[in-house]
Amino acid sequence: xxxxxxxxxxxxxxxxxxxxxxxxxxxxxxxxxxxxxxxxxxxxxxxxxxxxxxxxxxxxxxxxxxxxxxxxxxxxxxxxxxxxxxxxxxxxxxxxxxxxxxxxxxxxxxxxxxxxxxxxxxxxxxxxxxxxxxxxxxxxxxxxxxxxxxxxxxxxxxxxxxxxxxx
Numbered sequence: 180x181x182x183x184x185x186x187x188x189x190x191x192x193x194x195x196x197x198x199x200x201x202x203x204x205x206x207x208x209x210x211x212x213x214x215x216x217x218x219x220x221x222x223x224x225x226x227x228x229x230x231x232x233x234x235x236x237x238x239x240x241x242x243x244x245x246x247x248x249x250x251x252x253x254x255x256x257x258x259x260x261x262x263x264x265x266x267x268x269x270x271x272x273x274x275x276x277x278x279x280x281x282x283x284x285x286x287x288x289x290x291x292x293x294x295x296x297x298x299x300x301x302x303x304x305x306x307x308x309x310x311x312x313x314x315x316x317x318x319x320x321x322x323x324x325x326x327x328x329x330x331x332x333x334x335x336x337x338x339x340x341x342x343x344x345x346x
Contacts, residue, residue, distance in 0.1 A: 216276040
């Protein structure tokens with residue numbers, strides 16, 4: 180029996196084709212990520228539902244791995260790799276769509292501010308770990324001017340509000 184790179188041996192000299200991501204499958208996953216951003220995640224406050232989204236993503240990952248294992252007689256590592264590939268392709272296209280939209284197409288993209296702050300609020304969280312947000316705001320207002328974009332939809336008050344002089 181001739182074995183190729185696209186087959187795995189089973190009992191009784193049978194072979195089953197390995198999982199492969201075809202161009203049509205990859206294209207469907209990329210468009211699914213793009214459309215889920217444009218028509219679902221673009222509106223609303225999805226950060227409030229992060230735990231639910233992660234639980235659902237884990238369920239989809241495990242369900243696709245289990246389905247690949249049961250219906251194709253593949254081994255566990257191969258099923259997990261197939262699932263990882265599916266979820267990775269979808270998430271990559273989703274996050275790429277979000278980053279491109281927030282950096283270039285969002286209605287607030289023309290306002291100055293740190294580049295990473297346009298994409299995620301985690302930039303602000305990281306810089307405020309030492310509990311000196313007022314100093315951070317003073318520094319970025321000095322660097323970018325009175326109107327500064329420090330988040331996807333966030334503009335802090337002008338620099339003068341952070342001064343320590345009495346009114």
